Amino acid sequence: MEFKILGTGSATPQLDRNPSAFFLTIDQVLFLIDCGEGTQFRILEHKIKVSRLKYIMISHLHGDHYFGLVGLISSLNLNKRKDPLTIIGPKGLNEILILQFKYSNTILNFELSFIETQSDTFNLVLDTETFKIESFPLKHRVPCTGFLITKKASKRKVIRESLPENFPLPYYKLLKDGLDVTNELTGEVFLNKNHTVDGEPEKKIAYCSDTIFDTGIVEYIKNADLVYHEATFLDEHEQRAQQTFHSTASQAAQIANLANAKQLIIGHYSSRYKTTDSHLQEANIHFDAVNLSKEGDNYII
Structure with missing residues (x-):
């Protein structure tokens, strides 16, 4: 499993940080997790082979997490894609896509299927021979889900x-x-x-998008090999985090600690912070294995 970071910013545009977008690779199958504005430019920049892209997961309908989706799908279509593509996301996303393509008179060359997530319960979204995707509820200002992606243990x-x-x-x-x-x-x-001899053991990556500090998610991501958790604010702005239903870096670290995660990546930084050194310092108080998300970085599980 390989987890690649393409976007580390939140909400409003930032010159040095792009909106949320992450790629996950499992045995040559490519997954895109969230698709903020400009994601297709990051794909070009990092020379990612989107011909291997099979699944796109959208956590919620705030623009910094999906405004790049229509552009990406349109470009795939212009490039004569033929392989099916599955979109996994919240209620309303399918309607948005249909409306966009209707009024642009876009006819897709490939099959686009849609799986609707449930924002109020832990749910098995997709189950294949080699991996499974589960969604779990996050507490945000709009319906929002996290994703638990499991690479199943391989045979002997x-x-x-x-x-x-x-x-x-x-x-x-x-x-x-x-x-x-x-x-x-x-x-x-x-x-x-x-x-x-034994095959490869089961591996889990948990993606915790926008959410207020909520220990209720710990049961869903227990013992994950890698947890990505938003860390929009520092402790000095904890009240602002509560008001906007976001988390601080130290709160993200507390979640990772309670979940007994092996590794934590924090990101989704507010534009008010020009550096992220303090995010790491505050997170390390509660959890040792913390990584600051940096665009272009890869994590091998």
């Missing part, structure tokens, strides 16, 4: 050099499934424990 890995040269291919699958294998022709038994 076969130690090929421990097997005969002409070992039948169907037996490999049985070994990967954890079974012992008996060669029907020779009667030879191949014990799974002697010819396989």
Whole structure:
């Protein structure tokens, strides 16, 4: 799993920070999480192959999290995309997209499907053989969800050099499934424990978009390998954070600590802060493994 940061700012435009946008890669499948204004320019800047983009997740309908979506989809269409694209987002987003394309007389060359998230409950959004996406409620001024993306544990890995040269291919699958294998022709038994090792363990990334400080989300993101949590304000502006339903850096760190997360990334900085050193200092009081989000940075899980 690879988590790439494209946007670290919040609300109003900032020259040195772009609005929220993040890419997640799982086994060559590309996910875009939020799509603030100008995201397609960041895609060009970082040479991201959007041909591998399969899913776009939008947390809520504040502009700094989705104003780049129509432009991105339009560009994909102009570039003759044919592969299906799935949008995962809140009620109303599908209506917005349909209206935009209706009045621009845009006819898409590819299938665009929409999965509506539920902003009041923990919900399984998508479940595949290799990963699953779940959404959970966040407390913001409009309906808002966080996302928990899980890369499932892989099957056992076969130690090929421990097997005969002409070992039948169907037996490999049985070994990967954890079974012992008996060669029907020779009667030879191949014990799974002697010819396989553990596969990759399950990995989880939690994305906590705009939210007031809410310990209720801890149960949803427990033991995540990586947590992204908004940290719009510093402690001196905690009252402002409450008024606008946002969090401070120290509050984000408290959530990560309570969730027993392995690593925390904070971002969504208010434009009032020209540097983010104090965000890191305040977060480190409550949690050690804190990273400041910086545009272009990659995190490998």
